[in-house]
Amino acid sequence: MPRLVPLIAALVLGTVACEKKSQPSAPPPEAASKPQQASETGPIVIGTLGSLTGSEASFGTVVRDGIQFAVEEANAKGGVKGRKVELRSYDTQGRIEESVAAVQRLLTQDRVTLILGDVTSSGSLAIADAAQAAHVPMVTPSATDPGVTKKGDFIFRTCFIDPFQGGAMARFARENLKLERIAVLHDAKNASSLGLSEAFQEAFKKLGGTVVAVETYSKGDTDYRAPLLAVKKVKPQALYLPGFYSEVGVIARQARELGMTQPLLGGDGWESDRIFELAGGALEGAYYSSHYAEDNPAPELQRFITAFRARYGRSPEAASALGYDAARVALNAIERAGSLSGPAIRDALATTKDFPGATGTLTMDANRNPVKPAVILTIHDGRRKFAAAVTP
Numbered sequence: 001m002p003r004l005v006p007l008i009a010a011l012v013l014g015t016v017a018c019e020k021k022s023q024p025s026a027p028p029p030e031a032a033s034k035p036q037q038a039s040e041t042g043p044i045v046i047g048t049l050g051s052l053t054g055s056e057a058s059f060g061t062v063v064r065d066g067i068q069f070a071v072e073e074a075n076a077k078g079g080v081k082g083r084k085v086e087l088r089s090y091d092t093q094g095r096i097e098e099s100v101a102a103v104q105r106l107l108t109q110d111r112v113t114l115i116l117g118d119v120t121s122s123g124s125l126a127i128a129d130a131a132q133a134a135h136v137p138m139v140t141p142s143a144t145d146p147g148v149t150k151k152g153d154f155i156f157r158t159c160f161i162d163p164f165q166g167g168a169m170a171r172f173a174r175e176n177l178k179l180e181r182i183a184v185l186h187d188a189k190n191a192s193s194l195g196l197s198e199a200f201q202e203a204f205k206k207l208g209g210t211v212v213a214v215e216t217y218s219k220g221d222t223d224y225r226a227p228l229l230a231v232k233k234v235k236p237q238a239l240y241l242p243g244f245y246s247e248v249g250v251i252a253r254q255a256r257e258l259g260m261t262q263p264l265l266g267g268d269g270w271e272s273d274r275i276f277e278l279a280g281g282a283l284e285g286a287y288y289s290s291h292y293a294e295d296n297p298a299p300e301l302q303r304f305i306t307a308f309r310a311r312y313g314r315s316p317e318a319a320s321a322l323g324y325d326a327a328r329v330a331l332n333a334i335e336r337a338g339s340l341s342g343p344a345i346r347d348a349l350a351t352t353k354d355f356p357g358a359t360g361t362l363t364m365d366a367n368r369n370p371v372k373p374a375v376i377l378t379i380h381d382g383r384r385k386f387a388a389a390v391t392p
Contacts (some may be wrong), residue, residue, distance in 0.1 A: 043086035047106035050119035051094035055246045058274040059319055063119045063141055066323025069311055080335050092123055099123035107134050113340055114330050121145035121191040128155045135342035137349055141326035145191045149368045154346050156368040158326040165267055165374055166199025168390040169289045172376050174207040181212050183236035185227055187243045188216035196242035196267045212236050224251045228258055238262050244269040249278025256282040271318045276382055283379045291318045292359045293375050293386050304358035325357035
């Protein structure tokens with residue numbers, strides 16, 4: 001069970017995810033069924049894929065910005081192994097079939113050395129089999145579903161996983177907010193939402209709390225009044241919404257329109273500035289778990305924020321920090337690897353230890369998941385603020 005520690009003493013580390021695991025996955029392509037052989041000359045080609053358009057574009061684009069920034073920094077310093085790094089990026093539009101098509105292009109046409117992505121859990125679950133079969137290491141910056149890295153020993157992540165995140169919020173709700181009765185409203189077709197919901201419910205019950213209702217919706221819905229009215233009827237002390245910003249913002253606004261005044265709780269899928277536009281002030285007083293906080297004084301984080309602002313003219317969101325860390329961890333492993341073969345890079349990734357990321361110090365565990373803390377943020381006056389930090 002995660003342990004809450006004083007915020008000031010905590011090192012805050014860096015975030016989102018999607019549809020059920022039953023979604024189609026990319027078939028292992030014949031052309032990529034054997035270990036890739038990287039060219040001995042020219043740039044080192046890295047692939048990335050994520051939602052750059054569509055309902056989740058706000059998330060995918062900021063992850064991509066973080067990845068691109070890390071590649072630019074590496075190239076400015078001479079590249080990796082003395083060679084420039086070239087990034088091949090594909091837009092999945094937030095659709096599973098596009099993720100499957102993109103990974104096929106990366107493996108069979110671009111013949112990439114490594115894949116960064118997908119940004120969602122559903123997308124990552126759909127493409128991991130193909131990357132594993134091709135012996136091409138895959139590092140997802142932000143897919144939190146535990147099943148992603150279980151796909152094989154070439155699959156890694158640099159964000160924390162849903163059981164830790166859901167349990168952290170449950171503990172915060174019971175021990176900090178002193179809540180006893182909570183309702184849950186999750187996306188029935190979203191792997192991350194379901195994973196967080198299950199982890200939160202299990203932990204909250206173990207801590208002596210009661211889950212008084214569990215309601216569902218589906219991605220793409222626009223009217224959430226029916227499940228909200230069902231929740232309102234049982235009078236919970238708070239509502240846990242482990243979904244994406246694109247739905248949560250609207251759900252929060254409709255909940256307030258129905259007269260629901262309970263605090264809203266959530267997960268890292270809330271991490272987009274777009275959520276404030278959609279919610280229209282309805283998230284005031286809410287709490288959610290995430291990967292980093294901008295005002296953490298950690299030197300590596302502040303260096304990243306300063307450099308990112310200079311490059312893009314805006315502050316980075318948590319997803320940009322996650323993309324940045326994923327790319328840097330991957331490039332560091334490529335630099336340390338004995339060769340550019342997939343197995344050599346995989347072995348280097350597996351030995352990543354105490355890596356100084358923007359989202360905090362990261363060590364890869366035996367299951368290719370990072371050991372790193374999370375934070376609980378609160379929303380006050382339309383801005384995110386620290387509430388607590390949680391360590392594994």
